Amino acid sequence: MIRIILTDIEGTTSSISFVHEVLFPYAAEHMAEFVREGHQSTPEISAQLDAVAEVSGTDRSDIDALIEVLLKWIQEDRKETSLKALQGMLWQQGYQEGAFHGHVYADAADYLQRWHDRGLRLFVYSSGSVKAQKLIFGFSDAGDLTPFFSGYFDTRVGGKKQPEAYRTILGELGVEAETVLFLSDVEAELEAAESVGMKTVWLVREGKKPDSSRPVAADFAEVDALLRAR
Numbered sequence: 001m002i003r004i005i006l007t008d009i010e011g012t013t014s015s016i017s018f019v020h021e022v023l024f025p026y027a028a029e030h031m032a033e034f035v036r037e038g039h040q041s042t043p044e045i046s047a048q049l050d051a052v053a054e055v056s057g058t059d060r061s062d063i064d065a066l067i068e069v070l071l072k073w074i075q076e077d078r079k080e081t082s083l084k085a086l087q088g089m090l091w092q093q094g095y096q097e098g099a100f101h102g103h104v105y106a107d108a109a110d111y112l113q114r115w116h117d118r119g120l121r122l123f124v125y126s127s128g129s130v131k132a133q134k135l136i137f138g139f140s141d142a143g144d145l146t147p148f149f150s151g152y153f154d155t156r157v158g159g160k161k162q163p164e165a166y167r168t169i170l171g172e173l174g175v176e177a178e179t180v181l182f183l184s185d186v187e188a189e190l191e192a193a194e195s196v197g198m199k200t201v202w203l204v205r206e207g208k209k210p211d212s213s214r215p216v217a218a219d220f221a222e223v224d225a226l227l228r229a230r
């Protein structure tokens with residue numbers, strides 16, 4: 001019996017275009033100024049720059065070169081934990097100034113509330129940092145959705161295509177794998193979750209549903225129908 005829903009964000013609760021056409025360009029536009037202003041005075045920024053330097057093999061004292069690395073990583077959609085942490089800090093400013101709201105599909109907002117009210121426990125697992133996750137749901141088009149969530153996981157538990165990450169999440173939740181339903185739009189992530197025993201539904205929000213041996217849903221209403229049919 002499913003007791004926990006673990007959901008991805010981009011392509012699942014929220015549109016890919018919001019992440020790629022609003023959030024990433026905002027980060028790219030403000031990254032240089034943000035890093036130059038905060039790299040000495042803000043320990044959280046400085047610590048992430050240490051990690052950027054280490055992973056990229058860049059001289060830690062060369063701030064221009066570190067900014068170049070970060071901008072290249074944004075263009076490549078790299079899921080580096082340090083980039084994701086810096087993006088989360090940057091987006092806070094954008095949300096708070098009202099530059100944008102977090103996009104959450106209406107069906108997702110609706111069923112997150114219904115599932116929460118039915119007693120299911122809801123968690124997020126996204127490559128975006130926990131801070132970024134709380135922001136997209138906290139400043140969403142549908143209002144503050146964070147009260148529906150019991151917790152958040154990001155790439156600090158591992159990459160989303162790595163089975164080990166899902167094992168770590170199960171350990172932290174302290175539950176049996178088959179009580180967890182993982183929702184994602186990326187098949188490799190679903191395979192990793194299934195390999196440790198989690199149940200999955202593949203969200204295919206655009207276009208025709210593919211033939212697949214795993215459950216596929218176009219939106220959260222269809223996920224709910226699959227849940228009830230189990």
Ligand SMILES: CSCCC(=O)C(=O)COP(=O)(O)O
Pocket residue numbers: 008009010011019023079084125126127128129132133136160
């Ligand atoms: C938390 S909103 C920003 C999402 C993000 O930065 C990202 O890389 C999307 O990753 P996901 O694992 O949600 O597909």
Ligand SMILES: [Mg+2]
Pocket residue numbers: 008009010011012184185186
């Ligand atoms: Mg996704």
